[in-house]
Amino acid sequence: MSSGAGGLEATIALRRGELEIDVELACPPGVTCVMGPSGSGKSTILAVIAGLARPDRGRVVLGGEVWLDLERSIEVAVHARRLSYMFQGLALFPHMTALANVEYGMHDLPRAERTPRARALLERLGVAHLAHRRPRTFSGGEAQRVALARAIARRPRLVLLDEPFSALDRELRVQLITLVRELVAELGVPLVHVTHSVAEARQLADQVIRIERGEIVARGAPAEVLAGVTALDD
Amino acid sequence: MNWAPLLLSLKVAVLAMVLALVAGTALAVVLDWRRLPGRELFYSIVVAPMILPPTVLGYYLLVALGTESALGRAWESVTGSTIVFSFTGAVIAAAVGSLPLVVRSVRIGLESVDPNLKNAARTLGAGPVRVLFTVVLPLAAPAIFAGAMLAFARSLGDYGITQMVAGQMIDGTETASIHVMNALYGGREEEARNMSIATTIVGVTLLYASNVVLHRFSKGVHV
Numbered sequence: 184m185s186s187g188a189g190g191l192e193a194t195i196a197l198r199r200g201e202l203e204i205d206v207e208l209a210c211p212p213g214v215t216c217v218m219g220p221s222g223s224g225k226s227t228i229l230a231v232i233a234g235l236a237r238p239d240r241g242r243v244v245l246g247g248e249v250w251l252d253l254e255r256s257i258e259v260a261v262h263a264r265r266l267s268y269m270f271q272g273l274a275l276f277p278h279m280t281a282l283a284n285v286e287y288g289m290h291d292l293p294r295a296e297r298t299p300r301a302r303a304l305l306e307r308l309g310v311a312h313l314a315h316r317r318p319r320t321f322s323g324g325e326a327q328r329v330a331l332a333r334a335i336a337r338r339p340r341l342v343l344l345d346e347p348f349s350a351l352d353r354e355l356r357v358q359l360i361t362l363v364r365e366l367v368a369e370l371g372v373p374l375v376h377v378t379h380s381v382a383e384a385r386q387l388a389d390q391v392i393r394i395e396r397g398e399i400v401a402r403g404a405p406a407e408v409l410a411g412v413t414a415l416d417d
Numbered sequence: 418m419n420w421a422p423l424l425l426s427l428k429v430a431v432l433a434m435v436l437a438l439v440a441g442t443a444l445a446v447v448l449d450w451r452r453l454p455g456r457e458l459f460y461s462i463v464v465a466p467m468i469l470p471p472t473v474l475g476y477y478l479l480v481a482l483g484t485e486s487a488l489g490r491a492w493e494s495v496t497g498s499t500i501v502f503s504f505t506g507a508v509i510a511a512a513v514g515s516l517p518l519v520v521r522s523v524r525i526g527l528e529s530v531d532p533n534l535k536n537a538a539r540t541l542g543a544g545p546v547r548v549l550f551t552v553v554l555p556l557a558a559p560a561i562f563a564g565a566m567l568a569f570a571r572s573l574g575d576y577g578i579t580q581m582v583a584g585q586m587i588d589g590t591e592t593a594s595i596h597v598m599n600a601l602y603g604g605r606e607e608e609a610r611n612m613s614i615a616t617t618i619v620g621v622t623l624l625y626a627s628n629v630v631l632h633r634f635s636k637g638v639h640v
Contacts, residue, residue, distance in 0.1 A: 233536075234539075235540070260544070261536075261539040261540060262540075262543055263542075268537070274531070274534050278555050287543070288541035288542055290543070291542065337541060
């Protein structure tokens with residue numbers, strides 16, 4: 184399953200009204216949790232890395248492949264960056280079944296391979312019974328699992344998670360975090376996870392980056408960066 | 418009762434609806450592009466037929482499609498017949514009159530699609546065309562369908578533009594609305610009444626049926 188891609192390096196400078204971001208990130212394969220209070224620019228950073236937002240100055244490189252370099256007028260289109268992005272609201276396509284949602288990102292695979300692969304992923308995530316159902320019938324936890332299957336099915340070289348587990352209860356969250364760790368380890372790619380939860384970061388992260396008012400204030404292993412921290416100020 | 422005017426009106430309305438639906442959806446998609454220069458001015462021009470008097474719109478169409486126009490001459494050299502004062506003219510007249518209704522309806526539908534769904538599709542490797550056809554248009558389908566039904570209803574009842582562009586008779590037949598007017602002024606009140614009632618029954622029945630379909634369709638699409 185491994186599609187190992189090397190690390191992510193990103194330099195982002197952006198000013199939008201009150202928000203001012205000036206950061207340099209280095210995220211090796213494994214899990215990097217980006218933490219900070221609301222409005223500190225975490226989601227905007229993910230959007231720039233994905234190509235959904237344009238910074239004033241910036242450079243985004245994944246495993247030596249330049250996705251964005253405004254100085255050199257390089258800007259790879261969103262759909263050509265091989266990444267997966269799990270949005271806070273999950274953004275499952277409401278008019279498609281779970282199976283069709285998971286197959287959506289497998290467009291480059293031969294048609295005959297898509298369905299068995301998508302079914303296998305749904306099976307692994309414990310939601311095979313939802314294959315022919317539409318998202319409106321899913322529970323919160325089921326929707327998260329289908330969204331996760333869709334994110335992984337694309338065989339991404341980078342995974343971006345924008346607080347996708349925030350609405351879940353603790354038990355479900357722990358289950359999913361364990362699953363994410365497993366899947367990312369198999370893929371061997373960087374995962375950048377925006378979260379408010381200190382517990383989630385401790386469980387999941389290889390590296391924690393703390394951001395305040397658009398600037399990095401601490402980075403390192405969870406044990407160092409989160410020593411003595413129980414909750415983030417909002 | 419002479420059913421020919423009503424059948425002609427239904428034929429014109431169906432074809433005008435298809436024409437307005439294709440052109441209106443394409444225009445609404447272009448207008449949905451936020452970086453389009455002069456977007457709101459373009460939109461105002463596209464929906465202007467809604468507020469222009471039918472005679473003014475009919476005049477523009479006569480100038481644009483008449484035998485003196487480049488388009489009219491080209492059409493005549495290819496088909497051997499004119500656009501104006503023909504069945505084709507009646508369809509185009511009704512389509513232009515109903516185009517704003519489709520554009521408005523589809524535009525609202527496109528704007529109601531959650532931007533995160535479009536972004537999700539893009540991050541899953543879909544280019545702009547695939548996003549449009551697999552996510553945006555299917556999710557806007559109820560609004561597109563509603564626009565089509567409005568176009569059909571508007572075309573079925575068109576009088577002014579059709580009379581200006583296609584004349585009183587099309588292949589020896591009047592449309593239902595022209596037939597009502599001619600019967601009334603010709604002292605054939607019973608004919609006018611029968612055609613009015615028949616047109617109303619057909620129009621209301623089709624709109625009711627489409628609303629039922631739309632209701633079921635919407636429930637299937639929206640979460």
